Amino acid sequence: MKASTLAVHAGKIHEKDYKPVNSPIFTSSTAYYTHEGECQYPRYYNMPAQESVVKKIAALEGAETGYLYSSGMAAIAAILGGLFTKGDHIIFQSDIYGGTHFFITKELPKLGIEFSFIDVNNSDALSATFRANTKGIYIETPSNPLLKITDLEKIAAFAKTHHLISIIDNTFASPINQTPLHHGIDVVMHSGTKYLGGHSDLIFGVVVASKELVGKLKEHSINYGPCINGATCGLIERSMKTLSVRVHKQNENALWLAEHMERLPFIDKVYYPGLASHPNHDVAKRQMKGFGGMLSFELQATEEQIIRFMNALQVVYPAVSLGGVESLITSPVYTSHVKIGKEGRTAMGIKDNLLRMSVGIEDAEDLLMDIQQAYKRI
Ligand SMILES: *Cc1c(COP(=O)(O)O)cnc(C)c1O
Numbered sequence: 001m002k003a004s005t006l007a008v009h010a011g012k013i014h015e016k017d018y019k020p021v022n023s024p025i026f027t028s029s030t031a032y033y034t035h036e037g038e039c040q041y042p043r044y045y046n047m048p049a050q051e052s053v054v055k056k057i058a059a060l061e062g063a064e065t066g067y068l069y070s071s072g073m074a075a076i077a078a079i080l081g082g083l084f085t086k087g088d089h090i091i092f093q094s095d096i097y098g099g100t101h102f103f104i105t106k107e108l109p110k111l112g113i114e115f116s117f118i119d120v121n122n123s124d125a126l127s128a129t130f131r132a133n134t135k136g137i138y139i140e141t142p143s144n145p146l147l148k149i150t151d152l153e154k155i156a157a158f159a160k161t162h163h164l165i166s167i168i169d170n171t172f173a174s175p176i177n178q179t180p181l182h183h184g185i186d187v188v189m190h191s192g193t194k195y196l197g198g199h200s201d202l203i204f205g206v207v208v209a210s211k212e213l214v215g216k217l218k219e220h221s222i223n224y225g226p227c228i229n230g231a232t233c234g235l236i237e238r239s240m241k242t243l244s245v246r247v248h249k250q251n252e253n254a255l256w257l258a259e260h261m262e263r264l265p266f267i268d269k270v271y272y273p274g275l276a277s278h279p280n281h282d283v284a285k286r287q288m289k290g291f292g293g294m295l296s297f298e299l300q301a302t303e304e305q306i307i308r309f310m311n312a313l314q315v316v317y318p319a320v321s322l323g324g325v326e327s328l329i330t331s332p333v334y335t336s337h338v339k340i341g342k343e344g345r346t347a348m349g350i351k352d353n354l355l356r357m358s359v360g361i362e363d364a365e366d367l368l369m370d371i372q373q374a375y376k377r378i
Helices: 003-009 048-061 072-083 098-111 123-129 152-161 211-224 230-240 243-261 281-287 303-312 341-348 364-377
Strands: 065-069 089-093 114-118 134-140 165-169 187-191 205-209 267-271 294-299 328-330 354-358
Touching: 003 048, 003 243, 048 065, 048 205, 048 230, 065 072, 065 211, 072 098, 072 165, 072 187, 072 205, 072 211, 089 098, 098 114, 114 123, 123 152, 134 152, 152 165, 205 211, 243 267, 243 294, 243 364, 294 303, 303 354, 303 364
Parallel strands: 089 114, 089 134, 134 165, 165 187
Antiparallel strands: 065 205, 187 205, 267 294, 294 354, 328 354
């Protein structure tokens, strides 16, 4: 079945007495004890509501199974702490989510796990960074905030040659636009807080992979306990039924906006993988089914005007996070990339006048008009 069908139906719990359309929400944190098998308990990741949501996400990603976590960061912590051990070395894409970067630099040294940050699209840098104790490679594509694309098949091939576990943060693409397991990547994680939840009202994370790799996460996950309860699972299931329609509309809006914004005289540059002008457009076309709802642009404005511009917007809302039905805008200089400093940002190609937009499901013309009226006011 195709993604739009799976988003609605996969994982549904078939309750035999009442035969409801929706999965029933079992609020119970325990169930009838039998002497065979494992006890039912939420922290064991085996309650029906958890399993139902995992089945839906695994079906969309083409994975065997997975686990749900209390946040995207909890999922990342489970992957890095559960699949790797003291003395291992992991290669990370340099431009990854700020929170992940912070986790790696603060927490991995405590675990005795070594790491390198590199431009993973540079094959020479990849080979030069590989060590005898390298066990994993971790990427994120499209990246934040410049929407750079990492070639999934190249990374998967490198990982296979060197027997590494390859991991991707697939949050920006969502499984509607990109299914990395089909390109040979081993482990997919999402901050479900973004597109999977989709209404800016939930926080959760998910990891999907083979039964073997997910099995390896089990002990770590049970020990640390970053699980979620049944009521939240019910909200996730409800939200995810519309994942495909939401993401298709976001793709369509973002592409239309990117094309129109590229022609506005007061915008210097638009970063969107769906544009022919994007340096990785060909790779994006090969590995993505849609180009996503995230775009960035450089506005002809001073720092002070940028703030006034964001406040003058009437529809687009200045707020961090992304993936919801409403359009949001942020200045990476003041939010995600503040800790990196101006020099670091310049090295990464992030200018002071860069703005990042999470395009929602509103009417695209209204969004464009909002940008035009706000610019007039500054
Ligand atoms: C938000 C985000 C995370 C962290 O997820 P939380 O749900 O906030 O813990 C990780 N990766 C990416 C790409 C994100 O956007």
